[in-house]
Amino acid sequence: MLTRNTVVLAEIETEYGIDPIPTPASNAIAVRDLDISPAGEAVERNILRGSLSPLRFLRGTRSVEVAFKTEMKGTGAKGALPAFGWEGVLFRACGMAQTVNSGTDLLYAPVSTNFESCTLYVYLDRLFHKITGCRGSFRISVEVGKPALAEWKFKGFYNSPVDASPAAQTFSGILPPVALGAGFTIDGFGPVSEKFEIEINNSVVERKSIAAADGIVGFEITGRKPRGSFDPEAVAVSSHPFWSNWQTAATLALNLAVGSIDGNRFSIESPALQYSELGSGDRDGRAIYKASFSLAMSSGDDELLIRFS
Numbered sequence: 001m002l003t004r005n006t007v008v009l010a011e012i013e014t015e016y017g018i019d020p021i022p023t024p025a026s027n028a029i030a031v032r033d034l035d036i037s038p039a040g041e042a043v044e045r046n047i048l049r050g051s052l053s054p055l056r057f058l059r060g061t062r063s064v065e066v067a068f069k070t071e072m073k074g075t076g077a078k079g080a081l082p083a084f085g086w087e088g089v090l091f092r093a094c095g096m097a098q099t100v101n102s103g104t105d106l107l108y109a110p111v112s113t114n115f116e117s118c119t120l121y122v123y124l125d126r127l128f129h130k131i132t133g134c135r136g137s138f139r140i141s142v143e144v145g146k147p148a149l150a151e152w153k154f155k156g157f158y159n160s161p162v163d164a165s166p167a168a169q170t171f172s173g174i175l176p177p178v179a180l181g182a183g184f185t186i187d188g189f190g191p192v193s194e195k196f197e198i199e200i201n202n203s204v205v206e207r208k209s210i211a212a213a214d215g216i217v218g219f220e221i222t223g224r225k226p227r228g229s230f231d232p233e234a235v236a237v238s239s240h241p242f243w244s245n246w247q248t249a250a251t252l253a254l255n256l257a258v259g260s261i262d263g264n265r266f267s268i269e270s271p272a273l274q275y276s277e278l279g280s281g282d283r284d285g286r287a288i289y290k291a292s293f294s295l296a297m298s299s300g301d302d303e304l305l306i307r308f309s
Contacts, residue, residue: 001125061215074264128164139199147176177259187252191232198228
């Protein structure tokens with residue numbers, strides 16, 4: 001079996017844990033660096049007996065963990081959902097609500113209730129995994145001169161894989177914008193930075209039940225602590241007071257915008273970035289900071305906004 005023959009489909013579930021039957025024509029997502037693995041308890045039987053040899057273990061609860069990366073790109077049309085597979089499904093299954101502002105943008109903002117879920121179909125060449133009830137978390141990495149990447153991690157129900165191949169797929173033909181000429185400001189200050197990372201950092205927990213066939217009745221998002229980091233060049237206090245902002249835990253507006261073509265731009269926004277850690281470093285002889293930050297709400301469920309326009 002060949003790694004390059006991997007195909008992933010994703011679709012939102014209308015009822016939790018019930019397969020909505022995604023199709024290769026409408027729900028195929030272009031991914032890279034896929035990792036899929038079962039997660040299950042190996043229950044040891046520590047019975048006292050006249051031997052040091054171990055007994056066979058028993059299989060306890062069972063689930064599946066899936067991780068992969070996608071390119072950050074638009075749909076090709078401002079404020080319009082495409083007919084082909086769209087990564088917005090993945091944001092929604094990570095506790096983000098989708099708002100379609102027709103002709104303007106697609107906005108993804110965190111929610112605290114009514115969490116959605118998705119079903120993932122993963123074809124590893126001719127080996128088919130169906131993973132229902134998926135909820136997860138994500139991280140976005142932006143590096144100069146490269147397309148931005150979203151890294152996804154999901155937990156879902158275990159279903160035994162079977163032999164199957166997908167029908168012909170329709171993938172997005174949109175090329176991702178490269179991180180050049182990006183608009184990047186923190187409280188109006190434009191850092192000189194090579195890298196930027198941000199993650200929603202959801203807490204995804206199992207709901208266990210002795211009545212469930214696999215011991216799990218669902219996966220819930222029970223909390224989030226959005227955070228990130230970047231590596232700005234050190235500047236004078238008059239340009240940007242990194243240290244006093246850290247000292248006072250000041251809240252600063254964040255805006256990072258990548259792309260210049262309508263229908264293929266995205267931005268990452270927050271009303272209240274706070275420096276959590278500051279460290280020193282060097283980049284080719286220039287002093288830099290290793291800045292870590294947390295994100296806080298302004299009015300609620302607005303600490304991290306992702307906009308495609």
